[in-house]
Amino acid sequence: MSVSANSKTEQHLTERLSTSGFRFTPHRQHVYDVILNKRDHPTAEDVFIRTKKTMPEISHATVYNCLDALVKCGLVRQVQLERGATRFCPNMEEHCHYFCDNCGEVFDVALRTDSALMPRPPGFKVDHYDIAVHGLCAECAAKSKK
Amino acid sequence: MSVSANSKTEQHLTERLSTSGFRFTPHRQHVYDVILNKRDHPTAEDVFIRTKKTMPEISHATVYNCLDALVKCGLVRQVQLERGATRFCPNMEEHCHYFCDNCGEVFDVALRTDSALMPRPPGFKVDHYDIAVHGLCAECAAKSKK
DNA sequence: GTCAAGATTTAGAATAGTTCTAAATCGAAG
DNA sequence: CTTCGATTTAGAACTATTCTAAATCTTGAC
Numbered sequence: 001m002s003v004s005a006n007s008k009t010e011q012h013l014t015e016r017l018s019t020s021g022f023r024f025t026p027h028r029q030h031v032y033d034v035i036l037n038k039r040d041h042p043t044a045e046d047v048f049i050r051t052k053k054t055m056p057e058i059s060h061a062t063v064y065n066c067l068d069a070l071v072k073c074g075l076v077r078q079v080q081l082e083r084g085a086t087r088f089c090p091n092m093e094e095h096c097h098y099f100c101d102n103c104g105e106v107f108d109v110a111l112r113t114d115s116a117l118m119p120r121p122p123g124f125k126v127d128h129y130d131i132a133v134h135g136l137c138a139e140c141a142a143k144s145k146k
Numbered sequence: 147m148s149v150s151a152n153s154k155t156e157q158h159l160t161e162r163l164s165t166s167g168f169r170f171t172p173h174r175q176h177v178y179d180v181i182l183n184k185r186d187h188p189t190a191e192d193v194f195i196r197t198k199k200t201m202p203e204i205s206h207a208t209v210y211n212c213l214d215a216l217v218k219c220g221l222v223r224q225v226q227l228e229r230g231a232t233r234f235c236p237n238m239e240e241h242c243h244y245f246c247d248n249c250g251e252v253f254d255v256a257l258r259t260d261s262a263l264m265p266r267p268p269g270f271k272v273d274h275y276d277i278a279v280h281g282l283c284a285e286c287a288a289k290s291k292k
Numbered sequence: 293g294t295c296a297a298g299a300t301t302t303a304g305a306a307t308a309g310t311t312c313t314a315a316a317t318c319g320a321a322g
Numbered sequence: 323c324t325t326c327g328a329t330t331t332a333g334a335a336c337t338a339t340t341c342t343a344a345a346t347c348t349t350g351a352c
Contacts, residue, residue, distance in 0.1 A: 022301065023348075042337075059302050064339070080226035083310075085338060098267050107267040121244050121253040123284025130278040138269025169328065190309080205331050210310070229339075231309060258294080 020073035030055045031066040035090045041106045043085035096131035102140035164220035177212040181236045187252045189231035242277035249288035
């Protein structure tokens with residue numbers, strides 16, 4: 001299993017790109033594959049390094065461009081968990097991020113509550129929810145007690 | 147009404163700082179006052195500019211240091227809403243941020259749901275919730291229809 | 293097929309946001 | 323009043339992101 005192993009995914013990518021006015025390109029495909037293959041909420045820099053493995057000539061700016069295109073066409077989410085680099089996540093289900101402030105690990109947890117019921121400022125048109133829970137993962141919580 | 151108008155607040159600040167092992171300093175007081183006085187979720191740079199008005203000699207690094215101290219002693223929250231600068235918020239109630247992706251305005255809305263009931267990874271020790279809702283504010287939503 | 297127009301990619305420069313460093317200063321405890 | 327650690331400073335350094343101009347590629351019109 002490697003780049004473009006899944007032609008269904010590729011189909012989907014092409015479709016989503018074009019409905020948002022973007023072209024399908026090999027660069028966008030590789031970047032998307034990288035994000036799908038290791039879902040550890042990589043930064044743009046991480047994605048750059050990983051994409052270089054199968055596509056050594058790709059440039060920094062292109063990775064940002066591809067990531068922005070993927071975000072705009074709804075295949076990838078941006079996640080801001082700390083000061084510093086933005087991370088990227090291909091899980092488009094409603095879910096929240098449990099973030100360990102000590103070791104930096106991120107856990108996805110599906111959202112059960114009906115977020116549409118949350119009170120909101122009058123007239124506000126919701127696009128998406130961005131829920132982060134900060135704290136310590138089980139491992140770090142155990143260590144910090146010692 | 148100006149810097150240190152409220153001695154109760156100052157008392158509170160001194161207390162909170164010292165229980166976290168920090169000293170009370172005029173710089174920290176000014177920075178905290180700036181954040182309390184205009185609650186528009188300023189960036190560190192905004193805080194720097196505003197603090198300079200009453201304390202022209204303050205340096206960039208000190209603003210970051212003061213903000214970090216205030217965050218560590220639980221008087222101020224960091225908020226990550228977009229790529230780029232972190233914002234700061236003195237509202238320590240459980241609340242979420244409605245963020246207009248078009249004009250950048252931020253609205254605080256108190257949280258009603260009991261977040262303690264949310265499912266979480268086993269063993270995860272929650273420190274705080276960070277809930278952002280992206281979309282368009284009433285004004286921008288109206289404009290975008292035209 | 294050929295060409296023009298527009299989209300994409302590139303390297304590298306530029307900018308923004310944050311952290312680091314070493315020296316100077318301050319303040320509390322003895 | 324001395325000492326030690328905390329705080330502050332200016333500015334350098336570093337990290338993350340965006341911009342720029344030129345080159346390349348794709349698509350659609352002919």
